[in-house]
Amino acid sequence: MDGREYVAFCSNDYLGLAAHPDLIEAACEGAQRYGVGAGASHLILGHTEPHHRLEEALARFVDLPAALIISTGYMANLGLITALPGRGDCIFADKLNHASLNDAALLSRADFKRYTHLDLSALERMLESSTARTKLIVSDAVFSMDGDVAPARELLALAEHFDAWLVLDDAHGFGVLGAHGRGVLEQHGLRSPRIAYIATLGKAAGVYGAFVAGERELIDILVQRARTYVYTTATPALIAHALLTSLDLIENGDARREHLSVLVQRIQRGLSAGAWRLLPSDTAIQPLIVGGSIEALAASEKLTERGLLVPAIRPPTVAQGTARLRISLSADHSIEDVERLIDAIRSIQGSA
Numbered sequence: 366m367d368g369r370e371y372v373a374f375c376s377n378d379y380l381g382l383a384a385h386p387d388l389i390e391a392a393c394e395g396a397q398r399y400g401v402g403a404g405a406s407h408l409i410l411g412h413t414e415p416h417h418r419l420e421e422a423l424a425r426f427v428d429l430p431a432a433l434i435i436s437t438g439y440m441a442n443l444g445l446i447t448a449l450p451g452r453g454d455c456i457f458a459d460k461l462n463h464a465s466l467n468d469a470a471l472l473s474r475a476d477f478k479r480y481t482h483l484d485l486s487a488l489e490r491m492l493e494s495s496t497a498r499t500k501l502i503v504s505d506a507v508f509s510m511d512g513d514v515a516p517a518r519e520l521l522a523l524a525e526h527f528d529a530w531l532v533l534d535d536a537h538g539f540g541v542l543g544a545h546g547r548g549v550l551e552q553h554g555l556r557s558p559r560i561a562y563i564a565t566l567g568k569a570a571g572v573y574g575a576f577v578a579g580e581r582e583l584i585d586i587l588v589q590r591a592r593t594y595v596y597t598t599a600t601p602a603l604i605a606h607a608l609l610t611s612l613d614l615i616e617n618g619d620a621r622r623e624h625l626s627v628l629v630q631r632i633q634r635g636l637s638a639g640a641w642r643l644l645p646s647d648t649a650i651q652p653l654i655v656g657g658s659i660e661a662l663a664a665s666e667k668l669t670e671r672g673l674l675v676p677a678i679r680p681p682t683v684a685q686g687t688a689r690l691r692i693s694l695s696a697d698h699s700i701e702d703v704e705r706l707i708d709a710i711r712s713i714q715g716s717a
């Protein structure tokens with residue numbers, strides 16, 4: 366910016382793939398083969414062979430029967446959640462879920478009940494007293510502002526007991542969690558026909574897009590009823606083509622995931638003793654609670670002066686009194702980058 370170099374601690378490019386030479390090459394090759402624009406929606410003419418191959422590869426990768434590409438994670442959530450329930454049905458959602466899941470719930474016209482973050486007994490009481498025909502339990506797998514992980518196994522047990530769907534949004538887990546980055550389901554060893562799995566492809570996958578995966582019947586319903594799939598221009602085929610390469614890089618990215626986890630441990634050790642409270646996260650999202658909005662903004666500005674970009678996240682995005690520096694790590698960071706950040710934060714919070 367303005368001729369000065371910064372190190373960014375605010376991207377979702379967790380594996381550092383967004384500018385990977387193999388991905389750039391695949392995108393160029395995709396453009397040469399398929400052109401740039403899709404030209405039409407999926408159901409008309411926009412759905413091509415690379416889309417089809419990508420959907421099969423994604424389903425195989427997350428070990429679910431079928432998958433459907435939707436342009437973005439925001440749209441995947443709107444499309445899925447408005448396709449399943451309607452008036453008289455009920456959605457049960459964690460209070461810290463991503464905005465797109467909340468918007469989807471409102472648009473669905475179903476009753477919308479939110480339980481305290483991670484409070485399984487509150488969720489259970491809500492489910493017990495519900496008479497809705499179709500019920501959806503909806504949760505982020507990794508929470509975007511706190512970096513903590515949903516108790517996916519317990520959520521699935523509740524879904525099974527109360528005959529509900531479990532919608533898991535793995536935007537921050539796909540590519541990162543589980544063996545070879547297969548995501549939250551693999552990490553917890555979960556499989557069930559009740560699961561509707563969503564992941565974005567613009568974060569760890571380093572490209573753009575999203576998909577829903579689950580039973581073949583679920584995917585068939587979405588092809589007909591997910592309005593953000595039916596009534597929009599298809600994702601360009603070149604993106605699907607590049608994503609096939611991204612999937613290979615993710616699958617063979619153990620070294621990147623290990624490096625990322627070293628960086629996470631470094632931050633947790635380096636910032637645990639200061640005046641500001643570091644949330645106990647073992648994901649790439651490392652929130653440092655400063656408290657007041659003015660203080661958080663000032664801290665972010667001081668870091669910018671030192672060449673480090675760390676955004677201040679303030680209410681209403683997070684709860685009152687919990688304004689924070691939201692550090693996000695990438696496998697592209699070096700240990701020296703992270704040491705530099707730790708030193709800078711220690712000196713500005715006066716605990717060095």
Ligand SMILES: *Cc1c(COP(=O)(O)O)cnc(C)c1O
Pocket residue numbers: 436437438439440442463465505509534536537565566567574575
């Ligand atoms: C980023 C994000 C989305 C939106 O995904 P896009 O592909 O950027 O539209 C949805 N859910 C969660 C939890 C996210 O973090």
